[in-house]
Amino acid sequence: MLRQGAVALGKEKTAVNDLNVFPIPDGDTGDNMYMTIKAGCTALEGHLGTLSELSAAASSGMLLGARGNSGVILSRIFAGLSKGLQGVVVADTKAFAEAMQSAVAEAYKSIPVPVEGTIITVLREGAAGADASGDLNRYFDTLLQAMQVSLDHTPELLAVLKDAGVVDSGGAGLLCIFRGMNEALCGEVSDEELVPTSAPSTPAVELDKFDENSTLEFGYCTEFLLRLMRAKVDLETFDEQVIIDYLNQVGESVVAFREGTIVKVHVHTFTPGVVLNEMQKYGEFLTIKIENMSLQHHQETNQNNASFKKPKQKYGVVTVASGEGLVNSFREIGADEVIAGGQTMNPSTQDFVEAFKRINAQHILVFPNNKNIKMSAEQAASLYDKAEIHVMPSNTIGEGYYGIGFIDRDNPDVDEVIANVTELMESVTTGMVSTAIRDAEGEGVTVHTGDFVGYCDKKILTDSIYRSEAAKTLCERVGAASRDVMLVFYGKDVPAEEAEKLVADLKATYKNLEIMLNNGEQPVYDYIFVLC
Amino acid sequence: MTFFSDTDCDITPKECAEYGIKMIIMPYTVGEKVIYPYIDFEKFDAHSFYDMLRGGTMPTTSAMSEEAYIQHFEPEFQAGNDILYVHFSSATSNTFNIMGQAVDKLLAKYPGRKFYHIDTLGITALSYNIVLECADMYKAGKTAEEIVEWAKVEVPKFSMYFFADDLKFFRRSGRVSGLAATMGGLIGIRPIIYLNDEGKMVSIGKEKGRAKAIARLVQYVEELGEDVKAHRVLIGHTDCPDIVAETVKMLKEKFGDDLNVIVNDVNPTIGSHCGPDAIGICFHAKHR
Numbered sequence: 001m002l003r004q005g006a007v008a009l010g011k012e013k014t015a016v017n018d019l020n021v022f023p024i025p026d027g028d029t030g031d032n033m034y035m036t037i038k039a040g041c042t043a044l045e046g047h048l049g050t051l052s053e054l055s056a057a058a059s060s061g062m063l064l065g066a067r068g069n070s071g072v073i074l075s076r077i078f079a080g081l082s083k084g085l086q087g088v089v090v091a092d093t094k095a096f097a098e099a100m101q102s103a104v105a106e107a108y109k110s111i112p113v114p115v116e117g118t119i120i121t122v123l124r125e126g127a128a129g130a131d132a133s134g135d136l137n138r139y140f141d142t143l144l145q146a147m148q149v150s151l152d153h154t155p156e157l158l159a160v161l162k163d164a165g166v167v168d169s170g171g172a173g174l175l176c177i178f179r180g181m182n183e184a185l186c187g188e189v190s191d192e193e194l195v196p197t198s199a200p201s202t203p204a205v206e207l208d209k210f211d212e213n214s215t216l217e218f219g220y221c222t223e224f225l226l227r228l229m230r231a232k233v234d235l236e237t238f239d240e241q242v243i244i245d246y247l248n249q250v251g252e253s254v255v256a257f258r259e260g261t262i263v264k265v266h267v268h269t270f271t272p273g274v275v276l277n278e279m280q281k282y283g284e285f286l287t288i289k290i291e292n293m294s295l296q297h298h299q300e301t302n303q304n305n306a307s308f309k310k311p312k313q314k315y316g317v318v319t320v321a322s323g324e325g326l327v328n329s330f331r332e333i334g335a336d337e338v339i340a341g342g343q344t345m346n347p348s349t350q351d352f353v354e355a356f357k358r359i360n361a362q363h364i365l366v367f368p369n370n371k372n373i374k375m376s377a378e379q380a381a382s383l384y385d386k387a388e389i390h391v392m393p394s395n396t397i398g399e400g401y402y403g404i405g406f407i408d409r410d411n412p413d414v415d416e417v418i419a420n421v422t423e424l425m426e427s428v429t430t431g432m433v434s435t436a437i438r439d440a441e442g443e444g445v446t447v448h449t450g451d452f453v454g455y456c457d458k459k460i461l462t463d464s465i466y467r468s469e470a471a472k473t474l475c476e477r478v479g480a481a482s483r484d485v486m487l488v489f490y491g492k493d494v495p496a497e498e499a500e501k502l503v504a505d506l507k508a509t510y511k512n513l514e515i516m517l518n519n520g521e522q523p524v525y526d527y528i529f530v531l532c
Numbered sequence: 533m534t535f536f537s538d539t540d541c542d543i544t545p546k547e548c549a550e551y552g553i554k555m556i557i558m559p560y561t562v563g564e565k566v567i568y569p570y571i572d573f574e575k576f577d578a579h580s581f582y583d584m585l586r587g588g589t590m591p592t593t594s595a596m597s598e599e600a601y602i603q604h605f606e607p608e609f610q611a612g613n614d615i616l617y618v619h620f621s622s623a624t625s626n627t628f629n630i631m632g633q634a635v636d637k638l639l640a641k642y643p644g645r646k647f648y649h650i651d652t653l654g655i656t657a658l659s660y661n662i663v664l665e666c667a668d669m670y671k672a673g674k675t676a677e678e679i680v681e682w683a684k685v686e687v688p689k690f691s692m693y694f695f696a697d698d699l700k701f702f703r704r705s706g707r708v709s710g711l712a713a714t715m716g717g718l719i720g721i722r723p724i725i726y727l728n729d730e731g732k733m734v735s736i737g738k739e740k741g742r743a744k745a746i747a748r749l750v751q752y753v754e755e756l757g758e759d760v761k762a763h764r765v766l767i768g769h770t771d772c773p774d775i776v777a778e779t780v781k782m783l784k785e786k787f788g789d790d791l792n793v794i795v796n797d798v799n800p801t802i803g804s805h806c807g808p809d810a811i812g813i814c815f816h817a818k819h820r
Contacts, residue, residue, distance in 0.1 A: 248704065249592050333715045402719050410713040484741025485720030512743040514720050532719065532740060 001184040002044065002058055002078075006037045008180025009173060016176065019169035029169035032068030032346050032372075036075055037177060039065020039348070051091060055082040063379065064353065068346035070170040072375040073107055073119055075349075077174070080106025093139045097132035100143075110375075117157025119170030125150035126178070140182040147175045164440065210294045218293030219251070219270040225286035226263045226279050233282050235261055243282065250275060262286065268293065315409050315417070316361030316387065319400050320347055320369050323522030326397065326489055333405045336361075342397075343524055346373050352380030356387060363414050365407065365421075366391045367400035390418060397522075398430030398530030401487065424532075431456040431478045433471050433527040436463070452526065467494070468502045471527050472509075478531060480510050487530040489520030494527070502527075533648075533676045534613045535667065536604070539569045539799050540620035541652065541659035542768065544576075551667040556604055556617075558627075558801045560591045567591075569800060578797035582771035582808035590704065591804040595627035601634035609642040616676040617649040618666050618683075620659045620802075621731030624707055648676040650683040653731030656798045656806075657768030657814040658692035664764060688729055691820045693752045694812025695722040695745045697772075701807030702733075710735040724748055729820055742775060749813050750782045756817040761791055763816035768798045772809045779811060 009016070013030030043061025044054060059075070059082035066075040083106065084099025085091060091099070104124045108114050129146025130139050154168040155161040161168055183189070226243075228235055240258040243265070247254040251269035258264075263283070269275050272290045279285075319335045321327050322342040330338045337355040341347035356364055364387045368374045374391060381389035394400040403425045411417050433454045440447040442460030447453055454462040454474025462473040480486060486506075490499035496519065503517045520528060537543050538556040548555050557568045562584075569576060585591070608615050622628040635647050650666065652659040665686070669679050699717045702708045708725055709732065716722065716738065722745045723735040739745040753760060765783065769776050780793055798806060 249590070333718050405715040405719040406721070408712040408714050484739075484744050487719065512741070514741040514743065516718075516720060 001181040002037070003041045004184035004189055005177035005180035006034065006041050008183065009034050009037060009176040012176045013173075016169050016173045019166045019172055028344055028346075029068065029070045029173055031344075032071040033074050033170070033173040033177070035348065036062050036066045036068075036071035037078075039350075040075075040078060051088055052082075052086045055085045058082070063383070064350040065348050066376055066379060067348045068372045069375045070119060070173065071346070072349070072379055073110060073170065074174070074177075075379075076110035077103045077107045077119075077123060080104065091136075093132050093134065093136050096136060097127070097130065097139060100127040100130070103127070115158070117154040117161060118168050119174050121154065121157065122147050122150045122168065122171035122174055126175075136185060140178070140185055144175070144178060144182060147171075147178060151175055206295065210292055214294060216270060216292075216294070219268050220272045221266070221291045221293050222251075222269055222272045222275060222289075223264075223266045224276070224279070224288040226265060226283045227286050228258075228261045228263060228283040238282070243279070246278060247275070250278075311360070313359075313361040313409075314363065314412065315407060315414075316359035316364040317367070317404055317407065318352065318355045318359065318364055319367040319394075319404060320373055321397060321400075321522070323489075323492060323520045325519040325521035329489070329518055329520065330401065330404065333401060334407060334409075335367075335404055341373065342522070343370065343372075346370070347376060349376045349380045349383065352377050353384055356380065356384045356389065359387070361387055363388045363390060365404075365418070367394040367403055368392075369394050369397050369400040371395050388414075390414075392418070392425070393422060394425055396428075396430035396530075397489070397528050398487070399425040399428045401530060402428045402532060427532055429456060429478050429483075429531040431461075431474045431527075431529040431531070432525045433467065433474060433529075434525050467526055468498065468505075471502055471529075472505065474527075475506060475510075475529060478529070480506070480513055480529075480531060483513055483531040485514045485516070485532045486510075488515060488517045489522060489525075489528040489530075490517070491526045491528075492521045492523060499527075534608045534615050535670050536615060536617040536619075537663045537667075538619050540625075540655060540801050541618070541663045542656050542796050542799050542802075543660060543663050545570050547664075547667075551671055553663075553667060553670075554604070554608075556596075556601075556619075558593070558596070558799075560593045560801045560804050562589060562591045566594075567800070576797060576800065578771050578803075581800050582803065585701070585803070585808050590701070591800070593625075593801050593804055595625060595630055598630050598634045598637075601631045602638060605635065605638055605647070609638055609645045612645075614646040614676060615648065616666075616670075616679060617647070618652060618659075618663050619649060620655050621653050621727070622651050623653070623731040624655060624733070646676070648680050650680060650687065651731065652690075653687055653729065654690065654692060654727050654814070656802045657766035657796060657812055658690055658727055660768070660796060661764055661766045661814045662687060662690055688820060689758065689817055690814060691726065691752070691756060691817035692768075692812050692814040693724060693726045693749050694768075694806075694810060695724050695739070695749070696770075696806055696810035697722070697742075698807045698809065699723065701805055705805040707805060708733040708735055712738075726752075727820065743778075746775065746779050746782060746811075749779065749811070750786060753783065753813060753815045754786055756819070757815055758818045760815050760817075761787060763792070765791060765793045766814040767793060767795045767811065768814070769795065769811040770798045770803050770806055770808050772811055775809070775811050779813065783813075 013034045016030030017028040040058040040062035043057050059079045062075040062078050066072045080103035081099045084102030088095045104127050107120045107123055114120055126143050126147030130143035132139055151167050151171045154171055240263055244256050247267045251267040254267050256265045317335045318337045319330050320339045320341045321330050322340055327338045336359050339347045339351050339355050366377045368377045377391045381391055392403055394403050403421045406421050406424045408417055433452055436447045436449055436451050436453045438449050445460050445463050447463045451463045451465055452467045452470035453460050454470045456478050461477040462470050464470040503515050507515055535553045537553050538558055540558045559566050559568050605615055652662040666679050697717055711723055720741050721738055723738045725733050725735050728734050739748050767776055776795055784791055
């Protein structure tokens with residue numbers, strides 16, 4: 001039944017995506033819910049067991065696979081269903097109806113401030129309207145009818161839906177799933193494969209990432225064990241600080257410590273050969289590992305290599321971004337892990353948990369950079385106990401970038417660090433320019449499909465057929481004149497010359513504003529303006 | 533009496549010739565190559581040098597040897613001259629311990645001679661300003677004792693406040709205290725740094741954006757300044773003419789066009805620790 005629910009949603013997910021309120025690809029509900037329920041199905045594969053066992057397995061699979069707010073809520077709905085079905089051998093109408101009530105309770109509990117007119121309303125009203133006095137077929141028929149009625153009424157409960165002329169996308173997705181489940185109940189099981197999804201998985205080393213035209217941007221991650229030699233140094237008086245000082249001159253991210261006559265070294269350097277020659281003045285190597293860091297990226301390989309584990313840090317940082325330039329910018333400013341994702345591709349709870357595992361830190365600060373990703377991060381935080389996870393209130397790329405840049409890693413007071421970062425993030429404004437995917441009405445702005453729209457805080461502030469024009473008006477509307485610093489990340493569809501020209505014009509307009517241009521190479525957003 | 537200064541004080545060979553100053557050259561190292569300013573090049577090409585730093589090259593600096601100091605000072609003692617050495621802050625380099633050893637040896641060898649030295653408790657523009665004041669007195673015929681007495685009162689009155697775009701150079705050099713371990717430079721947040729009474733660099737706050745950072749430097753000149761117009765105002769920078777132009781404009785708006793502003797390139801040895809796009813103002817103040 002669950003599988004058929006997934007198949008049904010799979011067919012309709014594009015339609016569900018299109019119900020998004022905002023005329024910009026943003027937090028695709030259909031994809032998120034589909035990937036979440038698919039994770040539940042995957043967990044069931046090859047499983048035989050009682051109903052309670054199966055539903056528990058599916059629900060825990062969905063918990064980890066949950067993406068986006070709608071995905072997280074869906075995972076909670078099924079967690080509630082599963083809870084309600086514990087100990088039930090064959091679900092009759094009564095048992096299923098009770099499990100549905102448990103699902104409603106669990107769904108409401110998962111949201112701090114439940115908003116009516118959304119997926120939870122459709123679930124609650126559906127469950128309330130279903131007739132539990134007959135058989136299960138009768139129950140499902142009435143459940144689907146009640147859910148449809150409830151879904152149709154969502155625009156009356158939520159003004160944003162009404163303004164956009166759509167029904168709630170999460171509710172529509174849920175209805176799809178229950179329709180599919182009903183088909184299974186009626187024996188209409190299809191053999192359709194579940195559509196493979198482009199879930200961000202950890203790639204193996206991609207040699208193509210460094211080709212004959214590449215420039216050595218990150219240098220080499222160089223690690224070795226050096227045995228100090230009696231013939232070369234006085235073992236009693238030798239101070240490994242000499243090595244550390246040297247490494248700090250020629251490299252970065254230096255970690256070096258001595259145990260007996262062995263010195264363990266980790267350094268990022270552009271000239272590993274020079275480093276190794278220098279080190280041979282003091283001893284001989286036990287092991288050496290050198291990796292081109294352009295290939296390394298997501299591959300923090302040595303996690304399980306006990307011979308060389310990163311020492312525990314006070315702070316670790318996880319964030320979410322897409323676009324190679326943006327990801328690099330986030331790394332440069334101090335993110336330890338950048339999970340691929342963003343507006344159109346929300347990472348799952350599991351993606352966060354995996355990222356946490358790759359970091360050895362006492363406190364991990366998570367910057368989701370999107371309201372729709374926050375819940376997955378929080379769910380992951382509740383599932384992880386090896387570090388204290390703090391999900392930071394960063395709702396935009398700009399807030400996240402500024403917040404991470406302001407972490408004072410030398411400050412031992414985590415509350416103070418969080419307070420400082422939060423305060424700074426509150427002063428950040430992020431404006432974005434993107435292409436409208438359908439007509440819409442903003443506040444005093446008429447949006448035409450294919451136009452460039454500038455917006456901020458989910459408010460459309462400008463529309464133009466010219467990208468730079470939209471960018472300039474947006475800067476004006478968000479108050480660039482009264483700000484001190486503006487970072488500009490230009491997207492993959494924007495030529496560098498165009499971005500440079502825009503920045504030159506903006507500099508001429510805003511004399512006191514310091515503007516820093518970065519190539520974000522991000523999809524969807526042609527420009528991200530971060531004002532502080 | 534022979535007057536010595538060093539390249540870390542930003543004084544150039546041209547001025548040395550004008551005032552009759554002998555210069556001690558402070559070396560720096562790029563890759564494997566040790567470079568001696570004004571020996572290995574005639575004129576300091578600040579733009580090329582700081583562009584190289586922007587490109588990722590990180591020069592290093594090192595202390596001088598005892599032998600090098602002896603080579604500078606011994607001929608003067610041999611010729612029967614005393615020495616007055618006005619130098620950069622001894623708190624920023626251990627080269628002065630080595631110099632002390634060299635001087636002790638020489639004084640033992642030439643018991644009749646005297647070695648005077650003035651620690652400017654500063655670097656670059658701050659030292660430069662004090663060296664020029666001392667050089668004026670030297671030119672006017674003042675004795676070493678008179679200049680040293682002046683310095684006791686006046687050195688603590690020359691103040692320098694500065695900021696840099698990219699803090700990784702300062703952080704790497706480890707010579708600034710109170711610098712938060714943030715990546716503020718990338719988000720336009722700049723710590724304001726000053727040289728304290730001990731000649732050490734200390735961070736005393738931060739500003740968002742260049743415009744505010746410049747305004748804050750100028751504000752220090754206004755609020756802390758004393759007889760500002762009776763002295764030179766030195767602006768040292770590491771290849772950021774636009775920021776300098778803005779700063780000079782603001783200073784002249786506050787103090788008038790007749791303010792004696794001198795703009796100079798921070799020497800490469802000190803510049804290796806500041807990085808490109810740093811600017812500092814040195815002025816005569818009530819206190820540092």
